[in-house]
Amino acid sequence: MDMQSLSGGFTNPPQDSSRAFRAALETLARPGTIHDISGAKAPAPVSEAAATLILTLCDPETPIYLAGAHDTQDIRDWVAFHIGAPIVGPERAMFALGIWEALSPITAFPIGTPEYPDRSTTVIVEMEALRQDGMRLSGPGIKDSALLALPDLAPFQMNAGLFPLGLDFYFTAGTRLAGLPRTTRVSDLMEAN
Amino acid sequence: MSDYNFAYLDEQTKRMIRRAILKGIAIPGYQVPFASREMPMPYGWGTGGVQVTAACLTPEDTLKVIDQGADDTTNAVSIRKFFEKTAEIAVTEKTGDATVIQTRHRIPEEPLGEGQILVYQVPIPEPLRFLEPRETETRKMHALEEYGLMHVKLYEDIARHGHIATSYAYPVKVEGRYVMDPSPIPKFDNPKMDMAAIQLFGAGREQRIYAVPPYTKVVSLDFEDHPFDPSKADHPCDLCGAEHTYLDEVIIDDDGGRMFVCSDTDYCAGRQAKGHRGRLSPTEEAAQ
Amino acid sequence: MYVAVKGGERAIDNAHAWLAEERRGDPSVAELSVAQIREQLALAVNRVMTEGSLYDPDLAALAIKQARGDLIEAIFLIRAYRTTLPRIGHSRPVETETMLCDRRISATFKDVPGGQVLGPTFDYTHRLLDFKLAADGEAMAAQMAAPRLESTPHVTEFLNKEGLIQTEDRSEDTPPDLTREPMELPANRALRLQALARGDEGFVLSMAYSTQRGYGNSHAFVGELRIGKVAVELDIPELGFAIEIGEVELTECETVNKFAGSKIEPPQFTRGYGLTFGQTERKAISMALVDRALRSKELGVEMSNSPAHDEEFVLYHCDNIQATGFLEHIKLPHYVDFQSEMELVRKMRAEIFAAQHKEAAE
Numbered sequence: 017m018d019m020q021s022l023s024g025g026f027t028n029p030p031q032d033s034s035r036a037f038r039a040a041l042e043t044l045a046r047p048g049t050i051h052d053i054s055g056a057k058a059p060a061p062v063s064e065a066a067a068t069l070i071l072t073l074c075d076p077e078t079p080i081y082l083a084g085a086h087d088t089q090d091i092r093d094w095v096a097f098h099i100g101a102p103i104v105g106p107e108r109a110m111f112a113l114g115i116w117e118a119l120s121p122i123t124a125f126p127i128g129t130p131e132y133p134d135r136s137t138t139v140i141v142e143m144e145a146l147r148q149d150g151m152r153l154s155g156p157g158i159k160d161s162a163l164l165a166l167p168d169l170a171p172f173q174m175n176a177g178l179f180p181l182g183l184d185f186y187f188t189a190g191t192r193l194a195g196l197p198r199t200t201r202v203s204d205l206m207e208a209n
Numbered sequence: 210m211s212d213y214n215f216a217y218l219d220e221q222t223k224r225m226i227r228r229a230i231l232k233g234i235a236i237p238g239y240q241v242p243f244a245s246r247e248m249p250m251p252y253g254w255g256t257g258g259v260q261v262t263a264a265c266l267t268p269e270d271t272l273k274v275i276d277q278g279a280d281d282t283t284n285a286v287s288i289r290k291f292f293e294k295t296a297e298i299a300v301t302e303k304t305g306d307a308t309v310i311q312t313r314h315r316i317p318e319e320p321l322g323e324g325q326i327l328v329y330q331v332p333i334p335e336p337l338r339f340l341e342p343r344e345t346e347t348r349k350m351h352a353l354e355e356y357g358l359m360h361v362k363l364y365e366d367i368a369r370h371g372h373i374a375t376s377y378a379y380p381v382k383v384e385g386r387y388v389m390d391p392s393p394i395p396k397f398d399n400p401k402m403d404m405a406a407i408q409l410f411g412a413g414r415e416q417r418i419y420a421v422p423p424y425t426k427v428v429s430l431d432f433e434d435h436p437f438d439p440s441k442a443d444h445p446c447d448l449c450g451a452e453h454t455y456l457d458e459v460i461i462d463d464d465g466g467r468m469f470v471c472s473d474t475d476y477c478a479g480r481q482a483k484g485h486r487g488r489l490s491p492t493e494e495a496a497q
Numbered sequence: 498m499y500v501a502v503k504g505g506e507r508a509i510d511n512a513h514a515w516l517a518e519e520r521r522g523d524p525s526v527a528e529l530s531v532a533q534i535r536e537q538l539a540l541a542v543n544r545v546m547t548e549g550s551l552y553d554p555d556l557a558a559l560a561i562k563q564a565r566g567d568l569i570e571a572i573f574l575i576r577a578y579r580t581t582l583p584r585i586g587h588s589r590p591v592e593t594e595t596m597l598c599d600r601r602i603s604a605t606f607k608d609v610p611g612g613q614v615l616g617p618t619f620d621y622t623h624r625l626l627d628f629k630l631a632a633d634g635e636a637m638a639a640q641m642a643a644p645r646l647e648s649t650p651h652v653t654e655f656l657n658k659e660g661l662i663q664t665e666d667r668s669e670d671t672p673p674d675l676t677r678e679p680m681e682l683p684a685n686r687a688l689r690l691q692a693l694a695r696g697d698e699g700f701v702l703s704m705a706y707s708t709q710r711g712y713g714n715s716h717a718f719v720g721e722l723r724i725g726k727v728a729v730e731l732d733i734p735e736l737g738f739a740i741e742i743g744e745v746e747l748t749e750c751e752t753v754n755k756f757a758g759s760k761i762e763p764p765q766f767t768r769g770y771g772l773t774f775g776q777t778e779r780k781a782i783s784m785a786l787v788d789r790a791l792r793s794k795e796l797g798v799e800m801s802n803s804p805a806h807d808e809e810f811v812l813y814h815c816d817n818i819q820a821t822g823f824l825e826h827i828k829l830p831h832y833v834d835f836q837s838e839m840e841l842v843r844k845m846r847a848e849i850f851a852a853q854h855k856e857a858a859e
Contacts, residue, residue, distance in 0.1 A: 219581065242679035245679070247580045277831075343809055370845055376834070440844070
């Protein structure tokens with residue numbers, strides 16, 4: 017096991033994770049907002065935001081799917097040492113991590129059941145950057161409308177159409193975090209105008 | 210206080226609660242099952258709310274705790290002290306200064322804003338429980354969006370009493386999908402639930418967490434010919450003169466004399482500080 | 498002027514001080530030590546450990562002392578303490594066949610391999626108040642036989658060899674843990690047993706009793722009841738094998754129940770199972786009866802609407818910490834809700850009186 021896999025945890029876990037959770041809560045409760053989230057460092061290419069998010073939310077009870085370039089031995093070792101979560105395929109994942117192209121098609125992830133719609137995957141999409149432009153968002157958590165650059169359009173519209181089932185998303189870049197719950201309706205800014 | 214982890218709960222418990230809160234936010238009004246822990250206070254004293262608050266608090270937070278709208282009621286004092294001791298966070302009685310507010314039975318009168326979280330203590334999270342005692346059945350009813358039974362019950366009330374005979378814990382529909390119990394707040398508070406703050410609901414004994422994100426549609430169930438009526442005592446506050454607040458009725462003498470005062474003590478004190486006076490305000494008595 | 502409940506903080510401090518004084522009682526009477534409670538009120542300690550889901554006689558005795566003898570309050574203290582403890586690992590299933598039995602009886606056979614061992618039981622005592630104890634509680638040492646070294650086979654296994662009782666398949670599945678995951682229904686048997694083991698002794702007893710009185714009849718025989726110590730082993734991943742970390746005293750009860758059989762299956766007995774900490778045999782037997790009653794659906798026998806057959810009813814109401822909390826919380830102020838009820842009642846009364854008045858006038 018690489019030394020890098022043993023480092024990169026929180027300095028003060030209770031305090032660091034409490035701040036990280038609040039960023040995760042705020043971004044999911046207010047789609048279109050972007051918050052800073054930091055404190056954990058995982059091997060490349062995992063962003064600091066994504067590392068902090070999974071360290072805050074995941075443990076041995078949450079199977080994780082590592083997609084594409086995020087599925088390396090170094091990252092598996094880091095997850096094993098800091099989180100202890102089992103690494104699984106997309107169909108059993110409670111959390112998924114990767115870039116959009118590697119995560120797609122997102123139809124492989126559980127979307128919950130009518131009795132338990134909460135039993136669905138939370139997908140963490142690593143991005144080049146997060147920007148408040150591109151797509152128009154509306155729905156719970158948004159006063160009138162908000163803007164957020166998304167890596168795609170149709171899959172998010174389809175996902176919102178599944179409500180109350182569906183996937184919930186986080187977008188990460190560097191130390192930046194944005195959220196997109198299944199309730200958010202997404203439209204192309206160009207079309208909307 | 211090094212005997213306990215920050216905010217009392219261990220980190221694994223907090224992660225589990227945090228995951229439930231996030232799924233609750235993603236599915237407004239849906240009750241997310243969670244493995245509620247025994248807390249050092251009894252079930253029914255706000256264990257669900259306390260666990261949600263513990264999972265949300267950061268060292269930078271300022272906490273307000275109210276019971277029946279008041280900061281000074283015994284259970285509010287006890288919960289506030291618990292978090293002062295275990296999380297060493299700042300506490301306040303001022304609604305506007307608080308970042309996290311834990312409440313039993315009321316929503317503060319002062320509108321809540323972005324950057325605030327309102328945590329409700331919930332005894333029975335299932336709005337259909339008194340119509341159907343079985344969890345397996347009510348879960349199916351929510352899954353199928355089968356809420357006919359609730360409308361029948363409300364309509365039977367109207368047929369029998371001329372009114373919907375529910376005055377608190379009045380059911381609401383969230384974002385057009387889930388029927389939700391708003392916790393035992395008086396129905397006067399229901400219209401406030403469409404707010405800018407995040408609302409989280411914790412039911413410890415019943416092991417459920419649910420949420421209403423900011424700016425989410427919360428509609429009290431009603432009928433076209435019997436629209437929802439958020440009524441309150443038909444008096445102004447005897448201490449601050451407010452005519453738009455929820456009032457407690459207080460018996461003030463052996464002959465059954467009454468006074469009406471704001472249930473939200475912080476709001477009432479704020480108004481009095483600004484010079485508002487009511488029928489029984491001390492200064493007015495002195496002047497007479 | 499009287500204004501609501503004020504001065505909450507001072508009231509709480511004063512109440513706690515008074516409570517502490519009442520707990521101590523008359524200071525001219527010697528104080529109870531935790532060791533005295535542990536040694537001389539051992540059955541209370543056992544109950545607190547069982548329903549508190551924590552095996553620690555000293556802590557249970559401390560909880561009883563702090564709770565002034567209120568066992569539900571003591572169970573609550575233990576549960577609240579337990580929930581803060583980190584999970585270091587999971588023990589292997591204990592092997593009760595290797596139990597060093599202090600007591601071991603079977604009601605289904607006159608004698609069995611390993612013998613009938615009465616042990617320290619109230620069963621055949623005459624319930625006459627022993628006024629000697631008021632003055633002098635010293636007891637003569639009991640005569641001890643040499644301990645049995647070989648393991649003691651389970652009585653139901655003799656029936657199983659003959660095919661007379663249903664075989665319980667071994668499962669390698671990790672049992673669910675309702676202290677870590679929310680209860681989900683329908684529950685599997687492991688989860689039901691956990692809930693019953695933690696459940697209130699009185700509640701589980703009454704549920705079991707109701708099955709004996711005809712509410713979901715599944716006549717039970719005590720196939721075997723055994724009490725004694727077993728070793729607890731923990732897998733150490735770094736070592737690659739399990740090591741013994743201590744021993745616990747357990748009560749285990751297995752009941753044998755009738756089963757008429759079906760068109761395709763020959764008649765066979767069925768089983769109920771109870772396992773509790775310490776010597777707590779009333780609870781273990783009750784648990785076995787209720788376990789068996791809750792299995793009626795999976796065994797395809799005696800379906801009924803009896804309370805003890807109703808998994809949801811039993812599992813959601815057996816926990817005394819949940820029950821007492823919710824019951825007692827109605828002592829907390831509810832005046833905001835009550836106010837809204839008063840408003841509504843007044844309004845409805847006023848409308849009726851107005852209507853009557855109008856009718857009378859017409």
